[in-house]
Amino acid sequence: MTPATRASSLRDEDSVPDPAGVARLEQLRRHGYDHRHPQAYCVQEWTVLRFQLVGNPANVDRLGAGPCAIRNEWPVNLERHFKHSIASVARLRISSAQLAKVTVPVLTIHGTKDRNAPYGSGREWATVLPEARLLTIHGAAHAEFVEHPEIVFPAVRAFLAGGWPVQAERITRALQRD
Numbered sequence: 001m002t003p004a005t006r007a008s009s010l011r012d013e014d015s016v017p018d019p020a021g022v023a024r025l026e027q028l029r030r031h032g033y034d035h036r037h038p039q040a041y042c043v044q045e046w047t048v049l050r051f052q053l054v055g056n057p058a059n060v061d062r063l064g065a066g067p068c069a070i071r072n073e074w075p076v077n078l079e080r081h082f083k084h085s086i087a088s089v090a091r092l093r094i095s096s097a098q099l100a101k102v103t104v105p106v107l108t109i110h111g112t113k114d115r116n117a118p119y120g121s122g123r124e125w126a127t128v129l130p131e132a133r134l135l136t137i138h139g140a141a142h143a144e145f146v147e148h149p150e151i152v153f154p155a156v157r158a159f160l161a162g163g164w165p166v167q168a169e170r171i172t173r174a175l176q177r178d
Contacts, residue, residue, distance in 0.1 A: 016057075016115065021048035038076045042068035045075055055113035055141040062146045099128045106132040107159040107168060109152055111140030126171040133168035 025045055028034060034041040046066035054060050067073035072081075106129045110122025119136075126134035135155050137144040145152040155165035 017048050017051045024048070034076050038074040039068055039071075041076070042066075042074045052115040053141055053143040054147055055111055055139045056147065059147045063143060096128065100130055102129050103131055105159070105164075107135060107155070107165070108132060109135045109137065109144060109155065111137045111142065111144040111147070113139055113141045114144075116142040123171055126169075127173045132171075133164050134171050135165055135168045 025048055028041060028044060034045075043066070046068055050063050050066060051057055051060055053063060071077065106125070108122045108125045110117075110119055112119045114122070122136075123134060126132045135151075137148050137151060140147045151167070155167065158165045159168075
Protein backbone atom coordinates (compact mmCIF):
# COMPACT_ATOMS: atom_id res chain seq x y z
CA MET A 1 0.00 0.00 0.00
CA THR A 2 1.41 3.36 -0.94
CA PRO A 3 1.44 6.34 1.44
CA ALA A 4 -1.28 7.96 -0.70
CA THR A 5 -3.52 4.91 -0.36
CA ARG A 6 -2.94 4.89 3.37
CA ALA A 7 -3.71 8.59 3.64
CA SER A 8 -6.84 8.42 1.50
CA SER A 9 -8.29 5.55 3.53
CA LEU A 10 -8.12 7.42 6.83
CA ARG A 11 -11.40 9.35 6.61
CA ASP A 12 -10.17 11.40 9.54
CA GLU A 13 -11.24 14.90 10.42
CA ASP A 14 -7.56 15.76 10.82
CA SER A 15 -5.01 15.72 7.99
CA VAL A 16 -3.21 12.65 9.28
CA PRO A 17 -0.63 12.04 8.10
CA ASP A 18 0.51 15.41 6.81
CA PRO A 19 -0.42 15.67 3.10
CA ALA A 20 2.84 17.46 2.26
CA GLY A 21 4.81 14.66 3.90
CA VAL A 22 2.82 12.05 2.00
CA ALA A 23 3.49 13.89 -1.27
CA ARG A 24 7.20 13.93 -0.45
CA LEU A 25 7.14 10.15 0.17
CA GLU A 26 5.35 9.56 -3.11
CA GLN A 27 7.95 11.58 -4.96
CA LEU A 28 10.74 9.55 -3.35
CA ARG A 29 8.99 6.33 -4.39
CA ARG A 30 8.45 7.55 -7.96
CA HIS A 31 12.18 8.11 -8.22
CA GLY A 32 13.01 4.68 -6.77
CA TYR A 33 14.55 6.04 -3.57
CA ASP A 34 12.68 3.43 -1.52
CA HIS A 35 14.46 0.63 -3.43
CA ARG A 36 17.89 2.27 -3.72
CA HIS A 37 17.97 3.39 -0.06
CA PRO A 38 15.44 1.21 1.77
CA GLN A 39 16.51 2.00 5.31
CA ALA A 40 16.78 5.74 4.73
CA TYR A 41 13.38 5.70 3.03
CA CYS A 42 11.95 3.77 6.00
CA VAL A 43 13.13 6.56 8.33
CA GLN A 44 11.47 9.15 6.08
CA GLU A 45 8.24 7.16 5.98
CA TRP A 46 8.22 6.56 9.74
CA THR A 47 8.65 10.29 10.35
CA VAL A 48 5.52 11.01 8.32
CA LEU A 49 3.24 8.01 8.80
CA ARG A 50 3.71 7.33 12.52
CA PHE A 51 1.11 10.00 13.25
CA GLN A 52 -1.65 7.77 11.88
CA LEU A 53 -0.92 5.26 14.66
CA VAL A 54 -1.99 7.62 17.44
CA GLY A 55 -5.26 9.41 18.05
CA ASN A 56 -3.56 12.29 19.82
CA PRO A 57 -0.50 13.67 17.99
CA ALA A 58 1.04 14.54 21.38
CA ASN A 59 1.48 10.78 21.90
CA VAL A 60 3.55 10.16 18.76
CA ASP A 61 6.91 10.14 20.56
CA ARG A 62 5.66 7.30 22.76
CA LEU A 63 5.99 5.08 19.68
CA GLY A 64 9.75 5.20 20.00
CA ALA A 65 12.41 5.17 17.31
CA GLY A 66 10.36 3.06 14.93
CA PRO A 67 11.05 -0.14 13.05
CA CYS A 68 13.74 1.00 10.60
CA ALA A 69 16.66 -0.73 12.34
CA ILE A 70 15.02 -4.05 11.41
CA ARG A 71 15.53 -4.97 7.75
CA ASN A 72 12.29 -6.95 7.37
CA GLU A 73 10.31 -3.89 8.54
CA TRP A 74 11.54 -1.67 5.73
CA PRO A 75 8.58 -0.70 3.53
CA VAL A 76 10.13 -2.27 0.42
CA ASN A 77 10.23 -5.63 2.26
CA LEU A 78 6.91 -5.27 4.08
CA GLU A 79 5.07 -4.54 0.85
CA ARG A 80 6.04 -7.93 -0.58
CA HIS A 81 4.76 -9.59 2.57
CA PHE A 82 1.50 -7.60 2.64
CA LYS A 83 0.89 -8.19 -1.06
CA HIS A 84 0.74 -11.93 -0.48
CA SER A 85 -0.73 -12.12 3.01
CA ILE A 86 -3.56 -9.66 2.37
CA ALA A 87 -4.40 -11.37 -0.92
CA SER A 88 -4.49 -14.70 0.90
CA VAL A 89 -6.86 -13.36 3.57
CA ALA A 90 -9.06 -11.71 0.93
CA ARG A 91 -9.61 -15.10 -0.70
CA LEU A 92 -10.98 -16.61 2.51
CA ARG A 93 -14.67 -17.35 2.57
CA ILE A 94 -15.70 -18.04 6.15
CA SER A 95 -19.40 -18.52 6.73
CA SER A 96 -21.37 -17.39 9.76
CA ALA A 97 -21.84 -21.07 10.64
CA GLN A 98 -18.08 -21.57 10.68
CA LEU A 99 -17.54 -18.48 12.82
CA ALA A 100 -20.19 -19.70 15.26
CA LYS A 101 -17.93 -22.70 15.96
CA VAL A 102 -15.21 -20.44 17.37
CA THR A 103 -16.11 -20.83 21.01
CA VAL A 104 -12.88 -19.69 22.66
CA PRO A 105 -13.02 -16.31 24.38
CA VAL A 106 -11.83 -13.44 22.18
CA LEU A 107 -11.03 -9.98 23.47
CA THR A 108 -10.91 -7.32 20.78
CA ILE A 109 -9.28 -4.06 21.82
CA HIS A 110 -9.87 -1.24 19.38
CA GLY A 111 -9.38 2.51 19.29
CA THR A 112 -12.17 4.68 17.92
CA LYS A 113 -9.68 6.69 15.82
CA ASP A 114 -7.87 3.69 14.32
CA ARG A 115 -6.85 4.72 10.83
CA ASN A 116 -5.32 1.35 9.86
CA ALA A 117 -8.24 -0.89 10.77
CA PRO A 118 -11.55 0.97 11.14
CA TYR A 119 -13.23 0.84 14.52
CA GLY A 120 -16.29 -0.72 12.90
CA SER A 121 -14.16 -3.73 12.00
CA GLY A 122 -13.34 -4.31 15.66
CA ARG A 123 -17.02 -4.08 16.50
CA GLU A 124 -17.77 -6.55 13.71
CA TRP A 125 -15.39 -9.13 15.17
CA ALA A 126 -17.10 -8.78 18.50
CA THR A 127 -20.53 -9.37 16.92
CA VAL A 128 -19.70 -12.43 14.83
CA LEU A 129 -17.69 -14.44 17.34
CA PRO A 130 -19.92 -16.04 19.96
CA GLU A 131 -17.54 -15.62 22.90
CA ALA A 132 -16.13 -12.20 22.07
CA ARG A 133 -16.07 -8.91 23.90
CA LEU A 134 -14.98 -5.48 22.73
CA LEU A 135 -12.88 -3.08 24.75
CA THR A 136 -13.27 0.33 23.14
CA ILE A 137 -10.49 2.84 23.69
CA HIS A 138 -12.05 6.23 22.93
CA GLY A 139 -9.83 8.61 21.00
CA ALA A 140 -7.04 6.07 20.51
CA ALA A 141 -5.78 4.92 17.14
CA HIS A 142 -3.94 1.77 16.05
CA ALA A 143 -1.39 1.83 18.87
CA GLU A 144 -3.87 2.01 21.73
CA PHE A 145 -1.47 0.04 23.95
CA VAL A 146 1.02 2.92 23.58
CA GLU A 147 -1.52 5.69 24.09
CA HIS A 148 -3.44 4.09 26.95
CA PRO A 149 -1.32 1.38 28.60
CA GLU A 150 -3.17 2.02 31.87
CA ILE A 151 -6.33 0.63 30.22
CA VAL A 152 -4.95 -1.93 27.78
CA PHE A 153 -2.46 -3.86 29.91
CA PRO A 154 -4.73 -4.44 32.93
CA ALA A 155 -7.46 -5.55 30.49
CA VAL A 156 -5.11 -8.03 28.82
CA ARG A 157 -3.97 -9.34 32.22
CA ALA A 158 -7.60 -9.83 33.31
CA PHE A 159 -8.40 -11.64 30.06
CA LEU A 160 -5.35 -13.90 30.25
CA ALA A 161 -6.26 -14.72 33.86
CA GLY A 162 -9.56 -16.12 32.57
CA GLY A 163 -11.89 -13.19 33.11
CA TRP A 164 -13.30 -10.31 31.17
CA PRO A 165 -12.08 -6.77 31.71
CA VAL A 166 -14.78 -4.71 33.41
CA GLN A 167 -14.89 -2.26 30.49
CA ALA A 168 -15.25 -4.96 27.81
CA GLU A 169 -18.74 -5.27 26.39
CA ARG A 170 -20.60 -7.93 24.52
CA ILE A 171 -21.69 -6.48 21.20
CA THR A 172 -24.77 -7.85 19.53
CA ARG A 173 -26.02 -7.18 16.05
CA ALA A 174 -29.00 -4.93 15.91
CA LEU A 175 -31.94 -6.69 14.36
CA GLN A 176 -32.50 -5.45 10.87
CA ARG A 177 -35.99 -4.34 10.08
CA ASP A 178 -37.37 -4.50 6.55
